Amino acid sequence: MTIPFQCTCGQLRGEIDPRAVYVRAVCYCLDCQAYAHVLGREDVLDGQGGSDIIAMQPGGLRFTAGTDRLACLSLSPKGPLRWHSACCNMPIANTARTPALPYAGVLVACLATSAQALDAAFGPARTALNTDSAAGKVAATPVRTAAGIARIILGVVRAKLGRTRESPFFESRTSRPLAEPRVLTLEERAAATPPPRG
Structure with missing residues (x-):
């Protein structure tokens, strides 16, 4: 069974294989919040500024339509690549800058299924994660966080040892990103980043 995803207007679509998922977590870091703000998609954040993310092996994700609508930005020249739809600015996933690191953080907001089906699958x-940057009080989960990080590391190592490094976000022959990343200027990043809490 696969879980479908799509952008808001439906031009970019795909599916993920739940067997490729490492862990599900909510990230409250300022970078994830800035990512949503710069796209004008604060609707993907929860009330405390969190992004519900499925961390997974990128090879378990497949685009089925609209890859010409895929766009990419980065908050800094060496930061992760943050993929979204160019048509409606829907955040899709975060990846490393090369396919050599088999990790993708897919935003639950783009998954086209019910909350019950998501809970059943993941x-x-x-x-x-990063609760100190939340817009309000969020309880830290140190034990679950440590276990989740361990599952991600184990999944990445297994993927690398199994040579399953393919990623739908990069050209298989050249390893170049499917879309040229737009790197934010310092001014753009500062304008999009919420002030530190406290």
């Missing part, structure tokens, strides 16, 4: 999001 479990509810009980791991909270």
Whole structure:
């Protein structure tokens, strides 16, 4: 069974294989919040500024339509690549800058299924990351966070040892990103980043 995803207007579509998922978590870091703000998509954040993310092996994700609508930005010259739809600015996923690191953080907001189906496939999001940057009080989950990080590391190592490094976000022959990343200027990043909490 696969889980479909799509952008808001439906031009960019695909599916993910739940067997490729490492862990589900909510990230409250300022970079994830800035990513949503610069796209004008604050609607993908929860009330405390969190992004519900499925961390997974990128090879378990497949585009089925609209890859010409795929766009990419980065908050800094060496930061992760943050993929979104060019048509409606829907955030899709975060990846490393090369396919050599088999990791993709897919935003739950783009998954086209019910909350019940998501919980059945991945479990509810009980791991909270970077809670110090939340817009309000969020309980830290140190034990779950450590376990989640361990699952991600184990999944990445297994993928690398199994040579399953293919990523739909990069050209298989050249390893170049499917879309040229737009790197934010310092001014753009500062304008999009919420002030530190406290």
